[in-house]
Amino acid sequence: MxxxxxxxxxxxxxxxxxxxxxxxxxxxxxxxxxxxxxxLLFFLDLSALQKSIMAASLIFILIxxxxxTAVEYTVDLVTDEWHEFAKRAKDTASAAVFFSxxxxxxxxxxxxxxx
Numbered sequence: 001m002x003x004x005x006x007x008x009x010x011x012x013x014x015x016x017x018x019x020x021x022x023x024x025x026x027x028x029x030x031x032x033x034x035x036x037x038x039x040l041l042f043f044l045d046l047s048a049l050q051k052s053i054m055a056a057s058l059i060f061i062l063i064x065x066x067x068x069t070a071v072e073y074t075v076d077l078v079t080d081e082w083h084e085f086a087k088r089a090k091d092t093a094s095a096a097v098f099f100s101x102x103x104x105x106x107x108x109x110x111x112x113x114x115x
Contacts, residue, residue, distance in 0.1 A: 017066070026097075027065050034058045037108075050111045057104035064100040068093040 021027045037058055041051045071093035075086045 021066055021069060024065075024069055027062070027069070030061055030065055034061065044112075046111060046115060050115065054108055054111055057100075057107040061097070061100045061104055064097045068097050 038055060041055055044051065046054075072090055075089050079086055
């Protein structure tokens with residue numbers, strides 16, 4: 001039997017996930033930088049395309065942090081003992097966040113200093 005799709009129930013799951021992320025220190029720190037940068041975009045003399053790309057690069061940081069947090073919770077659920085594969089999973093997910101930060105810095109640098 002196929003399960004019925006419930007938009008409101010699924011949205012409530014997403015909201016619970018956002019509330020969970022808001023309790024995470026790394027996510028809080030990223031928001032501390034990202035929210036003012038998003039606001040700054042309104043005052044920059046750049047094209048709409050440039051601003052959109054710059055905003056997307058910041059949102060991508062939050063997306064990768066959410067996935068990193070999900071990996072960490074999953075690994076912690078599976079084992080509370082140190083394991084090389086658990087470390088690799090967490091480190092790899094953390095590397096994704098790092099890459100998203102570098103990408104955003106490059107995009108902002110190109111648009112602010114080379115435009």
